[in-house]
Amino acid sequence: MLFKKSAQISHGSLITFYILYLAYIVNDTFFKSNKIQESLWELIKFELFYLDGACLNCAKCCRYIDLNIFEKQIKNRSDYNREIKNHSLYKRFKPVFEDDGSIACFCCSWLDAENKCSNYEGRLPLCRNYPLSSFILDDYTYDYCGFKIARKNINPKINNLSLKKRVEKVKKLNNLLF
Ligand code: SF4
Ligand code: SF4
Secondary structure, three states: OOOOHHHHOOOOOHHHHHHHHHHHHHHHHHHOOHHHHHHHHHHHHHHHEEEEEOOOOOOHHHHOEOHHHHOOOOOEHHHHHHHHOOOHHHHHEEEEEOOOOEEEEEEEOOEOOOOOEOOHHHOOHHHHOOOHHHHHHHOOOOOOOOEEEEEOOOOOOOOOHHHHHHHHHHHHHOOOOO
């Protein structure tokens, strides 16, 4: 897997953080735009945290793929059959069914016997961006993944309640006790 190198830089900038923080507060107080808040949160998140570690080549991210690849919840075989017609690129991802017929996750059929991608150059953006995408969307990386969320070397004071909650959530989800 491959992702932006900047996501792996361990030092943050207090000046950049406080500029983003100010913009966050202005939006939170006056404009109240969810779209702006999400964009600022993503930037702030990468000013405070980074992806540490390295890939263990376990290929679990190719075997236990999240259900949101279709941008909506796919719960069962009929949902899958309906959605896959419009998402032919995702045909490589095969649903893994639970006993009750629900879909537990997706497993990629491009994974070869040696745990390698059989068409690495042709992999999708969701493969290229993992596990950065996991941190952006869900605020954490999976326990089994060799990449972990770590704290950068700045510790700014955050009084805004909504931002404080978001930062605390990242810390809790990633077992960052500080
Ligand atoms: S296309 Fe390759 S990198 Fe992407 S999930 Fe499948 S095996 Fe993994
Ligand atoms: S789950 Fe993490 S450690 Fe395992 S192959 Fe994927 S990126 Fe690498």
